Amino acid sequence: xxxxxxxxxxxxxxxxxxxxxxxxxxxxxxxxxxxxxxxxxxxxxxxxxxxxxxxxxxxxx
Numbered sequence: 001x002x003x004x005x006x007x008x009x010x011x012x013x014x015x016x017x018x019x020x021x022x023x024x025x026x027x028x029x030x031x032x033x034x035x036x037x038x039x040x041x042x043x044x045x046x047x048x049x050x051x052x053x054x055x056x057x058x059x060x061x
Contacts, residue, residue: 005031 008014015024
């Protein structure tokens with residue numbers, strides 16, 4: 001399975017999809033800041049928080 005970041009890096013001339021102040025080096029550094037497992041944990045926590053918010057709004061709305 002390929003990550004969205006890996007897919008971006010595989011595109012020809014991928015730099016044109018980045019903001020001018022963002023470089024591949026910056027993205028690589030950012031990608032290495034946390035492990036894949038930690039990133040997955042953060043994603044799960046964010047999803048849980050989002051769904052709690054949605055359910056809460058659904059009950060009040």
